[in-house]
Amino acid sequence: MAEKAKEEGNALVKKLLGNNLTWSIVAFILLVVICTIFQHDFLALSWNTNTGGLAGPLITMLQESARYLMIATGMTLVISTAGIDLSVGSVMAVAGAAAMQSLSNGVNVWVAILIALLVGLVIGCVNGALVSLLGLQPFITTLIMMLAGRGIAKVITSGENTDASAVAGNEPLKWIANGFILGIPANFVIAVVIVILVGLLCRKTAMGMMIEAVGINQEASRMTGIKPKKILFLVYAVSGFLAAIAGLFATASVMRVDVVKTGQDLEMYAILAVVIGGTSLLGGKFSLAGSAVGAVIIAMIRKTIITLGINAEATPAFFAVVVIVICVMQAPKIHNLGAAMKRKRALKAQAKAVAA
Amino acid sequence: ACGSSSAGGSSNGGKKTVGFVAVGPEGGFRTANENDIKAAFKDAGFDLVYSPTQNNDQQKQIQAFNKFVNDEVDAIILSSTEDSGWDDSLKKAAEAEIPVFTVDRNVEVKDADAKKAIVSHIGPSNEWAGQQAAEFVNKNFPDGANGFILEGPAGLSVVKDRGTGWSDKVASNIKVLESQSANWSTDEAKTVTAGLLDKYKSENPQFIFAQNDEMGLGAAQAVDAAGLKGKVKIITIDGTKNALQALVDGDLSYVIEYNPIFGKETAQAVKDYLDGKKVEKDIQIESKTFDATSAKEALDNNSRAY
């Protein structure tokens, strides 16, 4: 009886060790610990009266993580179909530009938000159409969109970094990025809710399974009556839409779009988040929860860089090291080291026995 | 083979062709500056061919430069992303006897022939701007203070120059707790500043020197969110409308202009040179500094082009 319990225990441990999520969470905790060592009140939370919410390092971290959560979620679905969406960063800029520009042109704030989301959706659909209908390669298609997107953002603001912080009636948008719900950053709450919704949509309907099927074996999926083209179109559209939300988060936090900087390099962060979360770039099985944790980790790494006061020159290197460490931690080779050793020894022994 | 063409040679309608090796519209200063130059040359009756690069890639600028040499334009305006690495291209220009005018950033040239190609440099000084920032801090905190510096991307020569300017002049009792890069970006500046404020609560930081307006505005929001508005003086460089507005609203404390409006001067210089007149080697564009009051004036008689 006890034996059995123990065995199950071991099995569980094995399962956990094999699971990326576990390692991501471990990594996250490690980062937090490091930060706390460097800055003892890192975990301290205080109530900030003039923002009406909690304040503290972790809070700003969550605030930043919201945008990563959005693009990482979209990216997860795209990657699951064995595709990739390099345009999310640019889409963020376009959506942000659209929102800020229309605001400063006196458009009602809600309409502005709607416009931004639509723009994102449209770009996503264009990606989707090119990939599914024309059968272009996702990488190059979205790479083009990444180039063009920047341009579109610049065209929208005619090259300016439009600033809508002074525009009257921009509060709702401002609130989305800076406000608080029950003391927790609003954008984080919104992001989490959206992630959960997407998760339900994927797992409670057959959407998730079909996306994975297309990613694993497109021809076989077609033979089961799935319409791969539809699926592909769908995921890119979703990715574009979520990127637009991320764009709103990014620009609304300062009510200003930066046609060059907004969303720059964020596609890479999103992809990292997805991979850290345990979804393979080769497509197939995906884990939104994993990607979400990955997204928060990215924000946490950036937070760590600030907290440790790593100077500008060294940040990329530091970032790289952390990523490498995390990925190595997740490598099965590492998990199985122990087992492998044992097996080797056993086999050696037997081999000797045989030889003798 | 080389028939007449918009780009090729002065052969088209007597209109002189000028090649503009540019950085590209990156908002704020950059956009204002390039638009102004384009406008000015148009007014001066030049035919300006504009060639921007992407993410500050010098290689694309070099390519564009060499192309202009091959196009045999009448003059080249060079707004370089890097201050070195131009010798070969300039030599080509010299050989083709095409005058080169560097704007904004000056370029260092070793080669003698290459030097010949450069007629004149037009632009404000980054070091000067950095010095002004230091002076202001010295003046306001005679008995010392702590603060941060928000830098642009590591390695750009603007960043270095503005930094050098600052450290040349800054007083010994002014302590920079930390310099962080916020990549010229408002939104990154906000996160970074928020982090720094958390981290150095105890040292009670009193100033933030942001190397451009964009970052300054971000910092201001972080300061505001932390409830420190007014307690932390924020100094920025560039002098865009938004910054001046913020200055008036008391979000910023001091703005040093990095005047992008020197299209006229440039066009004039080119014109004079091509007309065989003598042109100064170094045309300094002087910039102003603003505090709340002067900012208000500037905005009211809206003399600001950007």
Add this chain to the structure above:
Amino acid sequence: MTDKTPIVVMKGITIEFPGVKALDGVDLTLYPGEVHALMGENGAGKSTMIKALTGVYKIDAGSITVEGKPQSFNGTLDAQNAGIATVYQEVNLCTNLSVGENVMLGHEKRGPFGIDWKKTHEAAKTYLAQMGLESIDPHTPLSSISIAMQQLVAIARAMVINAKVLILDEPTSSLDANEVQDLFKIMRKVRDSGVAILFVSHFLDQIYEITDRLTILRNGKFIKEVMTKDTPRDELIGMMIGKSAAELSQIGAKKSRREIEPGEKPLVEVKGLGKKGTINPVDLDIYKGEVVGFAGLLGSGRTELGRLLFGADKPDSGTYEFNGKKVNISDPYTALKNKIAYSTENRRDEGIIGDLTVRQNMLIALQATRGMFNPIPKKEADAIVDKYMEELNVRPRDPDRPIKNLSGGNQQKVLIGRWLATHPELLILDEPTRGIDIGAKAEIQQVVLDLAAKGMGVVFISSELEEVVRLSDDIEVLKDRHKIAEIENGDTVSQATIVETIANTNVNGKEA
């Protein structure tokens, strides 16, 4: 024979995969100059045993010695260098390269300027010729030849390495009689040159024809090593399936002919259905409850015709009536909507969705017809899965492991389950019994008959004439991508009838 020193000795091999003990202390001894067969049902552990030997899987216990030296290979490359050439069960070739390159990859002939392509292709040609593929130009893209031919190419490739041990995992699964004879000719030659051959097949006739010695596995356990010549069939079957052969009574179950009432409307009525380059226009009627067999040589176009009926390829000519109403079957989705299902011959590339679980693989087609946002209720789903796991006797009986981890035969069963779950009125089975063990094969044949009895129309495509003749009411004979004859099955009809038809009729249907 036994006095020879063994070249490969595997002792007490144990391999555990999460959840299954695929092998449990299995022994295997190979002697030079003999053909040794691994026998066992689907999932018994034959392929795993082979992969253990070549180091594709790490063994958890046991020992492997090759020519007396203890060995633990790190994959095919190592094994190859030690003189072990392997053709795995699933064809493993590179579809982006030409046939010739696939044969020679890693062994290209080299000249002063690196690879000498002329020499290389010539070499490839000779190896292909050995396999009776002299008609294939080595420059032909691999992707354009059938699974069957690819399997032959894979074997040709194994010949390039002049190995001491040659391993063939179900090489004959998709070959027709002629190819099999060709293969055996070569195997004998190789064997006589002192090479040890390890052979896997579910065809007992072949086993008795070619092998000298057998090792029998059951559920990953070693049962017995015997000499082929002194082991009668039913004893062998008994050892393999663990029950007496008698219980396999259904084997040989024969279709009782389905008579068509005059004036009855056919379920399927196609006229001039065809597609340029793949299959010439065909007329075809299929009645409810009828089993229609497609017979023909490799490349005769059976699969193509099946694919057209399912809309996997778009036909460019002909009319298609289903249940009396005109239909335009433009893609698998519409086909399934019209209750037409097609089980592919190309299990790995067009069948299984590897990383999905057995459950998902079984339900996905049904789900697709219901639409993405109309998920199958949990209860219903479980019911369906249990039903077919049971009926088709899928092993292991665990619906939640990735299908790619099932043995070849069991994957096939799951796929059949997938199509049955859509309750088709017309079921097209392309090589459904390929790689299936005798027990399961009988089960599947029985399923086919039962379905027909329930009124389903079935198209039965198989390279095994025997089962085609036994199960079909009507046999469509194809040759060179033409339908050359339609034979009404009856007591007078035998395999010979069909072979003759193919030999003596030329494509425009006239006597040759």
Add this chain to the structure above:
Amino acid sequence: MTTATANKVKAPKKGFKLDRQMIPTLAAVVIFLLMIIMGQALFGTYIRLGFISSLFIDHAYLIILAVAMTLPILTGGIDLSVGAIVAITAVVGLKLANAGVPAVLVMVIMLLIGAVFGLLAGTLIEEFNMQPFIATLSTMFLARGIASIISTDSLTFPDNNNFAFIANEIKIIDNPKISNDLSFNVGVIIALVVVVYGYIFLHHTRTGRTIYAIGGSRSSAELMGLPVKRTQYTIYLTSAILAALASIVYTANIGSAKNTVGVGWELDAVASVVIGGTIITGGFGYVLGSVLGALVRSILDPLTSDFGVPAEWTTIVVGLMILVFVVLQRAVMAVGEKK
């Protein structure tokens, strides 16, 4: 038997597939020529010898990078670190040159540094099964980081100790007007050598063929007993070393270096490779294609500026041109498949 095999295969037209694989590459050639002709027709400067010369001289580095990028992409992988490797090798190189290390030795060291990063990437990919995209993304950040840690100044060669001999232009045709000079330099020669090397490596060595096999199906390649692991290492080593070589050529040309060199070059390289007709998922493609891709990519920018495209629109137009390009290719291929 004979009857069986006889009608098994109607042997298809010889080399048919080969042609189809080449179609995108051929399309690249045609479109490249069209662009030149269009440029010439509209602006009259595109077939000036000077233009042609600087097209090659200024883009020798990109040609090398394109070849480097072709290898990993053929296996369905990618090497995002090439741009960053250019940066770090350049910075270290100039530091050493200024410290008086003889130029030739400097070059060797630069190549070695490249090799180190290639090795690191290979290890991460093969030993810790990281996906190439992530592995090289990390090495990219790492290389950039180390580069900027070492120095953020823009460094210039000391006069007596530089790579000038690579950059010095050799004039074949010397006209009074520089714009009609036909000239090249050692950098261009290096690039061409690399191209030839790439071709021989991919088409006349077993390792090269293994690369294609991996691109077709890695698991198959392994089960076919091909040295997959070793090949993977070779690939990422080669691409990194070639990146270092590109760095040598580039720094030689501009005589200076900076930690910010090569930002985004990896994407230019990928674009070149894809424009050249190589499939990003691996298995199909040619070095020659990548070279053409590089040239096409390089000629897009001058075209946009000559067309007087407004500043904000430039990236859009460049993007659209690439799009038109790949769509055309796709169309041509579709037609090819139909046949």
